Amino acid sequence: MDDEEARTRLLDAAEELFYRHGIQAVGMDRIRTASGVPLKRLYRLFPAKESLVTAYLERRDRHWLTSLRTAALTPAEPRARVLAVFDWLADWFTEPDFRGCAFLNAYGELGAAAPEVVRVHKAELHALLADLSPDADPTLADRLLILTEGATTVATLAPGPEPAHRAREIAELLLAK
Template identity: 70%
Template sequence: MDDEEARTRLLDAAEALFYAEGIQAVGMDRIRTESGVPLKRLYKVFPAKEALVTAYLDRRDRRWTASLRGAVSGAADPVEAVGAVFEWLARWFSEPDFRGCAFLNAYGELGTGPAAVLDVVRRHKTELRELLADAAGPGRGDLADQLLILVEGATVVAALDPGPDPARRAAAAAATLMRAGGGRG
């Protein structure tokens, strides 16, 4: 097993365990056991748990954001694009292993702890806000901020009560904001 294979196996195990059970609840020995990567190689690839957590969140950010961007990319106009965001969320919230936002979960567990982890969380939220600004259309920065609050709120509600309903309710609120010209002037 080379370092790249070990990295992939460790990240796969970390993502499954951290997302399902929490970062602090899962130790490095459990990651090693679940991944099948020898301890020496684990610490060669990720010298500390902070490095593994950062890499897990970074990889999840890239995949999550790319998937959401893909769902929005074919939209003909801002109304359709914003609707696509909430349709995508409804599908995500309905996945059997949905446990809320991995980034908010990490922040909730670690707070302002490890700087590298906090940087990934902040970058993810900035990217999400930029995606929403693109979806909302030019000159609608305030609307993007409002949409971000709807997305985050729906995600938290869905973490407590999984299923598509929180996304649908947030989509209705977003449609009201769009019709009201939210974020203009």
């Protein structure tokens, strides 16, 4: 196994374990066992748990935002693009392994010690919502971010598409103004 394969296996294991059980509840030995990567190589690639947590969140940020961006940019009409965000959320909320927002979960566990990627992710999400907003309305983007985050939080407690559907209804009202 080369370093790239080892890195991928470690990040796959970290993502599954950190997202399912929490960052603080999962030790490096558990990551090593789940990945099949020797401990020595794990620490060579990720010298501290913090570096693995950051890499996991950075990779999740790229995948999550790419998927959302693709779904939101598929419709041609700006209003439909905004509403596509909530349709995408509804699909995400019904995934069997859905455990809420990995970035808010990380911040909830680590507080101010959370990696900077947590704040960067939220800024990127806000920027995407601003880009989708008709006339690039920053106030609308702020409101859409609150709807997105609120729906995600509610779905964390009661998984299913309903929080996204309710948030979509509110977004429709905001877009009608």
